[in-house]
Amino acid sequence: GQNIDQPTEMTATEGAIVQINCTYQTSGFNGLFWYQQHAGEAPTFLSYNVLDGLEEKGRFSSFLSRSKGYSYLLLKELQMKDSASYLCAVRRNDYKLSFGAGTTVTVRA
Amino acid sequence: KAGVTQTPRYLIKTRGQQVTLSCSPISGHRSVSWYQQTPGQGLQFLFEYFSETQRNKGNFPGRFSGRQFSNSRSEMNVSTLELGDSALYLCASSERTGEGEKLFFGSGTQLSVL
Numbered sequence: 001g002q003n004i005d006q007p008t009e010m011t012a013t014e015g016a017i018v019q020i021n022c023t024y025q026t027s028g029f030n031g032l033f034w035y036q037q038h039a040g041e042a043p044t045f046l047s048y049n050v051l052d053g054l055e056e057k058g059r060f061s062s063f064l065s066r067s068k069g070y071s072y073l074l075l076k077e078l079q080m081k082d083s084a085s086y087l088c089a090v091r092r093n094d095y096k097l098s099f100g101a102g103t104t105v106t107v108r109a
Numbered sequence: 110k111a112g113v114t115q116t117p118r119y120l121i122k123t124r125g126q127q128v129t130l131s132c133s134p135i136s137g138h139r140s141v142s143w144y145q146q147t148p149g150q151g152l153q154f155l156f157e158y159f160s161e162t163q164r165n166k167g168n169f170p171g172r173f174s175g176r177q178f179s180n181s182r183s184e185m186n187v188s189t190l191e192l193g194d195s196a197l198y199l200c201a202s203s204e205r206t207g208e209g210e211k212l213f214f215g216s217g218t219q220l221s222v223l
Contacts, residue, residue: 042214045211091210097142099152
């Protein structure tokens with residue numbers, strides 16, 4: 001099995017930066033995903049990391065350290081529409097994908 | 110391209126009944142996976158199909174089953190429904206691109222068991 005831990009909730013101000021950490025323990029690591037899910041909607045793909053380092057996509061960046069079993073999602077220039085749940089998911093070599101419980105981010109004006 | 114399509118969007122059943130949910134992946138995607146999402150448990154992996162073969166299975170009882178057809182469409186069946194099966198069931202299809210692998214989710218089927 002695998003354990004995936006991420007904070008339950010985070011609150012930040014519009015225009016600020018928030019970093020959501022995700023730690024995992026797994027055998028046969030084969031990639032880490034971040035998804036955004038607004039209430040009542042399906043998760044939408046944000047990023048995919050399989051090698052160590054930082055992947056930047058506009059206001060969102062994702063970092064991975066395989067040796068530490070650690071990833072973070074960085075949200076910059078926060079907007080009200082960024083209020084959502086952010087899900088960290090780890091894929092193993094057998095293609096099984098496991099999700100963390102999600103981090104609810106609330107952006108305040 | 111059309112996105113992942115799941116039907117029905119909402120479903121109400123009673124305990125003991127069975128239910129079949131349908132998922133049409135994005136055209137060209139051969140991998141389809143199913144997840145159960147509840148407020149208390151989050152997203153739980155059910156199973157994944159690739160080219161009509163079950164490639165992986167999560168830790169759910171045998172009442173949960175699925176299959177994939179030659180056109181990549183997939184169905185999920187739950188027999189002898191229990192109250193605890195009430196959840197949002199999400200289907201996702203995936204493709205491997207130059208940017209890595211991306212999973213695309215459908216809007217889900219909200220199942221209520223009374």
